[in-house]
Each structure stands twice: as structure tokens, then as C-alpha cells.
Amino acid sequence: MLGLPIMPDSASTLSGSVDTLFLVLVLLALLFAVPVAGLIIYFAVKYRRGAAVNRSNAPIENFKLEVTWMVIPLILSMGVFGWGARLYFDMFTTPKDGMDIYVLGRQWMWEFKYPTGQRELNVLHVPVGRNVRLTLISEDVIHSFYVPAFRIKHDVLPGRYTTAWFQATKPGTYHLFCAEYCGTEHSGMLGSVIVLEQKDYQAWLDQNRMNTGGVIAENTSPGTQTAVTAPTQTMAQAGAQTFQHLGCYVCHRPDGKGAGPSLVGVYGKPVQLANQQVVLADTNYIRDSIIDPNAQIVADYPPIMPTYAEQISEDDLLKLVEYIKSLGSGTEAPPEMINPTGGMPQPGGSSGNQGSGAQDSGAQGSTNGDSGGSDSSGNGNSGTQGSGGQ
Amino acid sequence: MSATAPALKIREPSYINAAYTAKSWLLTTDHKRIGLLYMVAITFFFFVGGLAATVVRLELLTPQGDLVLPETYNKLFTVHGVIMVFFFLIPSIPTTLGNFLVPIMIGARDMAFPRLNLASWYIFMVGALFAIVALIGGGVDTGWTFYTPYSTGFSNTQVIPMAIGILIAGFSSIFTGLNIIITVHKMRAPGMTWFRLPLFIWSMYATSLIMVLATPVLAMTLVLIAVERTFHVGIFDPALGGDPLLFQHLFWFYSHPAVYIMILPGMAVVSELITCFSRKPIFGYKFIAFSSIAIAVFGFLVWGHHMFVSGQSIYSSLIFSSISFAVAIPSAIKVFNWTATLYKGSISWDTPMLYALGFIGLFTIGGLTGLFLATLPVDVHVTDTYFVVAHFHYIMVGSAVLAYLGGIHFWWPKISGRMYPEWWGKVSAITIFLGFNLTFFPQFIAGYQGMPRRYYAYAPEYQVMNVLSTAGASILAIGYVLPLIYLIWSMREGEVASDNPWGATGLEWQTESPPPTFNFAETPIVTAEPYQYNPDGTFTPQTTLSVRQIKKEVAA
Structure with a gap:
């Protein structure tokens, strides 16, 4: 898979680390799968019925071999576990500094609320290079906040706040999916995360701050992206x-x-x-x-x-x-x-x-x-x- | 070959032609006939579930939703999951081959509780009836996982009839499990010690332990769903004061071990096939035997790996992740031992062996990708995407169904008394293997690229992988229909099978094809270890004696 254009966009501080771990897993998987598949094919051909080969003294047990192929995978897998655990901690430990955004999930739309008062439906504007701390809650069923380019996903539960965070590294527009099945229009519960350069983000904020025209009409049909609602108060x-x-x-x-x-x-x-x-x-x-x-x-x-x-x-x-x-x-x-x-x-x-x-x-x-x-x-x-x- | 015991062959009616009336089938307590009753039922459900999958795959051919309505799509994938899991995969090998083979392999006349065995088929059919009523009544759109609060407070579909159906079918599973456990403990023929048991029995025993211990939790969970949905008692829905994660814990406490209910019997079959078609004793018998038990035990301790992004404590996630890595070790042991069994064997490429070798390949891919999912940060990215869909299909469909079909072909001469057509058998085995990989391998890629599962319409960049997948599914469908046709054909037209066409060592091959109603004319005495195969084609069967012979000799 290395170098092939099948890897998704990588646009957060953690996405590169997840990809590295994933590719190491691919290599380890090949390390096991290729010899097993190779041996099966080799044995199946070499020892096919009728072939004149030496079949004498075929072993039927070997304690040392059994222990070897138990211990080596165990050590390797515990190594991967430890690596993964460390990265998982980074993913799930909310950083002390950064900006807060509140995320409301409901059938079938996303609402983002900024402490400064701005409100957006299905589009989330964030600056590049800054920790964004999300507090997520659902108004109805379980949803899941998933941005593949950031390699983050977190279930959005009713009745309880959960938290997630990311730091975008590359300006652009990225998919936001609902990843937990939530009913009829589950696949329409889409959004975008628009990552802006710091100065663009500031301009976007200012623009929507000056606009004091009040609440822009809500468009509640699924998947529709509406403009930001400018704040009148925080x-x-x-x-x-x-x-x-x-x-x-x-x-x-x-x-x-x-x-x-x-x-x-x-x-x-x-x-x-x-x-x-x-x-x-x-x-x-x-x-x-x-x-x-x-x-x-x-x-x-x-x-x-x-x-x-x-x-x-x-x-x-x-x-x-x-x-x-x-x-x-x-x-x-x-x-x-x-x-x-x-x-x-x-x-x-x-x-x-x-x-x-x-x-x-x-x-x-x-x-x-x-x-x-x-x-x-x-x-x-x-x-x-x-x-x-x- | 010469070592077989002609003394055991007494010409008497087989279990098939002992009687012909419908009553003689519907009220039978013969474990072999009950196995066939199950086989008919689950074959029907396999094709119902397959039909739903076909429409799902056709819908996904294009990114936009254009074939069916989103409501219909959601019902289709739910029906596919519910039917395949609860009405095909869980009963598949245990109730068909398990029912047919467990008593014969250990030298018993029947199961320990023959009437309970029949009752469990009827219970299964009543459960199936509820499921069918739920389908005809409009279907269910919750996904097979029934996540709350969607299933209890939001879905306007036939959740309760479907839950009742699964609950009832669960009892059939519990009874089959109990029957197998007690049969293995109490009904073994003289000389059949625990370490002379075929590995099929070890795996079925481990499977039965899970069935008996895990299924009650599913039953309880489904009752709680019905209670909350009907009486609005707050259990899972936070709006009523419940906790939705409680449901996930309960559901996966059953449903993760249930994966082992599906795959352990597959390992059971493959262990028999590999050794027979390699003409070599299985490598590391005890390691394979105990790895089945280890899988059954560890399988109960990993359910939380379905919940790494659910909001459960990160420390819980760490523990579940580490145990999930550990549970891979006994599975790896099996793969390595099967591979080592081939070394210096005399390997034939008959249809059952092609299925068995295909199983090892697909199971290796399915198992290794399971480790990707056990790795916490990778799981965060790929859980609830097509990566997971691909992973569990490699285990539950690729591996489990390949093993089931391999087993059906291997024991077909014993079950039907006829041989299946070998050429068509090979064609179907290869078609299924290729079709399966073309269907599901692209889904790993689509999943890592971020395509969420249960999506009716999807972003256009995922279309290439979906087109490949749908193309593969068409090939796979042909592969699955072929055996249905030629196996039915062979019941009348197939070549008449000898008692032991494969030259196999198990007790089931030392009686007639098909076996008489009570399996053996005389209670066999087990005189040999299992799998005493030699590369020159000779073998030592597990029995060469019967109780009556001994009595005669003693009398003389």
C-alpha cells in the first residue's frame, strides 16, 4: 500500500502516526501471512499425492516449535498493543490549551456552537495548527463524529457529554461522516470540516461577528449545508x-x-x-x-x-x-x-x-x-x- | 484399508430409508434426521439472507441511492445481518454436521437427549416463524446490533417480533449446546478417551460451552429491549433515565463470543479435513484441542473491543485491547499446526481439501485484520467502516461458510450415501474463493479510506472499490448456488458411495453409508488414537472391535 494513492487524506497531527502504525501492522501481517500462504502452497504442490518425494519420519508434534510460534506472536502483538495504547492515550487526552466547540448531533444533522456565539449547521470552520476541543452530545440516538482525514471518530451519545479533540495541519475541506447507524437518513448525516489558515479563520470570524443580522433561517433537510448563524451574544x-x-x-x-x-x-x-x-x-x-x-x-x-x-x-x-x-x-x-x-x-x-x-x-x-x-x-x-x- | 471391520457391517435399513412418511421425519428423534431438518431450514435462510445482500450490493454499485428507498436499504442490511447471524451462521455447523456427527464420532447411538434435540429444532422453527412474521410485517431497520436508544425509542419497525424470534431461536441454541456437552461427557464408547476424541468433538464441545453460557445474556438483553420499547421503563434510553452503553456491554457480551460460536465449528471441520487429505496424523493434537478451549474462555473477555469509540473508559479499552491480542494466539496456533500437518503428507486436492486450504487462507486474513482492529488508534479510524465489514465477513462468511461447505462435501457420502460430482465441486470451491476475495478485499481499502458502513449513498471516491465488490459478489453468488444444485442432483443421480470413500479413521466412516438408524449394529470399542493415517494410503481406524465380538470371544 505504501505510495499507492489509496491512502486517504492525512490532515491532523495524529493522522500520520495512525498511518505509520497501520502500515507497520500491514508489514507484520504480511510477515505472517506470506510464509503461511507460501508454505501451504509449497507443501500442497511438493507433497501432492503421487509425487515421488521423501515422506519418511514426518513429525507429528514438536513442543519447542509450538512454544516458539506462541511466544513470538505474543511478544510482537504486545509490542503493537503498547504502541497503540500510547497513541490512544494521546488521542483521548484532551489538551489543556485550545479552542472549545460544542457539537450537537440530531437526526440527521450536525450543529456546531462556538463559545463566541456563532452557530453552524453541518459545516465546521476551524483554524489550522490549533487544538480544537469538541464537547459532543446527541439530542436523540447515538451518532458518531467521524473525520477520516483526521483519523478521529467518537460516538455522540444522548444524555452524556463526550469529548474529542484534533489539530488540523492542512487547510482544505474534509468529509465529516456520521459513523454510527442512526436511522433512515444515516448516510445523509454528512458535513464538512473546513480548515482555514489562521488569518483566513480570523477573517471568517470577524466577518461573522460583524454580521449582527440575527438568526439565519434554519434549513433542516439532511445533508444541506447552511451558512453560519452570526452571534448577538456569547x-x-x-x-x-x-x-x-x-x-x-x-x-x-x-x-x-x-x-x-x-x-x-x-x-x-x-x-x-x-x-x-x-x-x-x-x-x-x-x-x-x-x-x-x-x-x-x-x-x-x-x-x-x-x-x-x-x-x-x-x-x-x-x-x-x-x-x-x-x-x-x-x-x-x-x-x-x-x-x-x-x-x-x-x-x-x-x-x-x-x-x-x-x-x-x-x-x-x-x-x-x-x-x-x-x-x-x-x-x-x-x-x-x-x-x-x- | 484391509484393517476395516467387516463384522460391523450388518445390512439393515439406513436412517434415510427406515421410513418414508412425513411423520417419520417431523417426529423423528434420530440425530441424523434432525441434522437434515436443520440443514433444510438453514439452507433456506442462507438464500433469504443472500438475496438481501444481493440487493444491497446492487444498490452500492453507484454512489447515489437509486435502486431502493433508504428505508428499504436499511431494512435489507438488517434482514441480511439478522438472518445470516441468528438463523444461519450460529446454527450452521453445530446443528447440522454437529447433530449428525457428534454421536457417531464418539460411538453413541444418539444424542443424550434425543427428544430435547427434536424440541430444539421446533423451537428454532418457531423463532424463525417470528422472524418471518417480522419481515412480512414490514421488516426491521435497526441493524442486527439493535443499538439503543434507536431500537427502543425511535425505530418504527417490527423490532419486537424480531427480538422475540431471536430470543426463541436462542433457546434452541442453548438446548443444542447442552445436548452436545452431555453427550460428549456421558455417551462415549468404550475406549474413547478424551485424547482420542476427534478434534471436531473438541471444537464442538468448546462451541457448546459458549452457547450455553453466553446465549442467556442475549435473551435477557432482548427482553430488556422489549420491556423498554413497550412499557417505557428506562433501561437503555437516557431520556427515560437509562444508559445506552449498558446495552452495548450486554449485547457484545453475547455477540462477541457468538463469533466464536460461528468460527470454532469451522475450525472443527478443517482439523478433520486437513489430516485426512494429507494422509498424516494431525500435527500438535493437544495444542489444537486446548486452543479451542482457550478461544472459548478468552472469547468471553474481549467484548469491549467493539466499544473503543463508544465513550467507555479508556482504561477499559486498554484491557480489552490487550486481551484481544491474546485471543489471537490460540487461533494462530491452529493455523501453524494445520500448515505443519501438510509437511511430508500425501496431499490430494479433492473438493473438501480445496475448501479447507481456502479456509486457512481466508481465516488468516480475517484473523490478522482482527489484530488491526484490536490496535486502539487504528480501530478508532476504521471501526464502523467497511474495514470492519470486510474483517468480519472474512471470518464469518469466508472462513465459516467455506468450512461448512467443505464439511458438507466431506461427509456428503455419509449423509446421503452418494458422491457429489468432483469436477463441479472443485469449480464451486475455486469460484467461491475467488469471488469472495474480490467481494471483500476491496472493502478493506474502502474502509481505510473512510467509507462508513450502513451507508445507502456514499461519496463518489469510494465507487471503484464498490464496483469491484459488487462484481465479486456476482461471482460469489454463482459459487454458492452451484453446490445447492449439484448436491440435490447427486442425492438421486450421484455415484453410490462406499462406507469409507476417503479412507478416513473416524468412527463415522466405520459404519455404513448412510448409517443405520442407531449408527452401529454393535457398540464399537475404540482401539486407536485418531488420525492414524499413513502416506501410502493405509490407515488404522479408531475401532476394529465391537462389544459383541468381545463377549463372543469371552464366551468361547
């Missing part, structure tokens, strides 16, 4: 609005004096539960706490939160996750808060200082309260939260 800002709409802020006050724990700085930190367990507050923890709040009760708080499963979409959940992330984190750098509307302060940094996080969050809360005021004037409590924070 995901975190939208999440802050949802936080208001659903009344989350009533209990989850930034000072922790509400009926529920404060969410400031909780993302990425260990959480002490009432049942003595300690869990990491990752994206799935946040999601589960909204959908099934009583499964994991935070220590020292009463189990009174109702489920929001019926009232919230996966889309809103992602916004809430992004909002809570933006409230500061102890371990990770904050998500990039490129602000299209210009008025938003940067959230608490990675210092992990609870006090300053609360300060920032309070400020943010009031900012969001202002920006979302026309929508959420009915509850009118945003000011309370803001002052609570200060």
Missing part, C-alpha cells in the same frame, strides 16, 4: 439569560447563602457530596445536576432542587455549562470570551481566588441582567443577584 451570555429565565439564581447565589451551593469557581474543582463521595465538577456533572439533581447532593445542602429535564433543551444545557464554566475555574484557563457586543468583562481568572471570582461573577451577573433585561424583565431579580455578589 454562549456564556446566553447561558446567563437562561440562568435567569429558569430562576436558577434564586438558590444558587454567588455568596453561597442561597438554598443551593454557589456555582462560582465550581467548574473543574472537586465537590464534596452528602454521601461522602468527592466528584469532579466537569461538564457531565453540571449537566447531571440540572437533569437529575438528587442523584448527587452537595454536602450541607438540602435535596430540594427539582429536575429541569422537561424544561430545558440540550442547546440551553450547553449554554448553561458554558456560563457556569465562565464563572471561573480553579484548574483550567477560562474559555475565550471574545465578546461580540463589547461590554462584557472577563470572568474570574485561573487564580482560583474565591473572593475575586465572586466579585467578577457579581459584576457579570449584573451585566447580563442588563443585557438580557428586555427579555427577562418579568422576573426583575437580576439586580438582587448582582448586589448579592458584591
